Amino acid sequence: MKRVITYGTFDLLHYGHINLLRRAKQYGDYLIVGLSTNEFNKIKGKQCYFSYEERKKILESIRYVDLVIPENSWEQKIDDIKNFNIDIFVMGDDWKGKFDFLKDYCEVIYLTRTPEISTTKIKKDLNLKYEFI
Numbered sequence: 672m673k674r675v676i677t678y679g680t681f682d683l684l685h686y687g688h689i690n691l692l693r694r695a696k697q698y699g700d701y702l703i704v705g706l707s708t709n710e711f712n713k714i715k716g717k718q719c720y721f722s723y724e725e726r727k728k729i730l731e732s733i734r735y736v737d738l739v740i741p742e743n744s745w746e747q748k749i750d751d752i753k754n755f756n757i758d759i760f761v762m763g764d765d766w767k768g769k770f771d772f773l774k775d776y777c778e779v780i781y782l783t784r785t786p787e788i789s790t791t792k793i794k795k796d797l798n799l800k801y802e803f804i
């Protein structure tokens with residue numbers, strides 16, 4: 672039973688997120704997502720459209736996702752990897768190298784980001800399109 676973990680905000684869920692989750696799951700049998708809480712998003716400088724509970728509900732409905740846990744801090748990853756017996760840590764390669772310190776505890780894999788799409792782009796495009804409505 673190979674257990675995989677990944678972390679993120681996953682606001683305004685889009686196909687880039689799904690591509691990441693689908694590929695992350697392919698590395699094992701069980702995928703945990705550490706979902707950034709609104710408080711942690713403030714630390715990350717992110718303002719979410721959906722609340723934590725709403726983002727959690729959306730993630731839990733995805734076939735690749737087996738468990739969603741809160742991500743409250745940058746420091747919790749090592750404990751999570753130990754507590755959940757994680758074999759593989761996966762992140763998009765915009766984070767390449769940033770989590771190599773986890774290699775002492777599990778395999779670390781960076782997957783290519785899906786080009787073009789991002790939550791920021793969605794917000795910007797919507798703003799442009801509907802700013803006069």
Ligand code: C2G
Nearest residue numbers: 678679680681682687688691762763764784785788
């Ligand atoms: N992602 C992707 N392709 C995109 C957009 C996002 O592969 N076009 C990936 C990111 O690389 C990340 C995941 O989807 O692995 C979630 O993206 P975000 O919600 O933007 O996560 P982020 O704010 O980077 O949070 O402790 C780690 C942080 O919580 C990561």
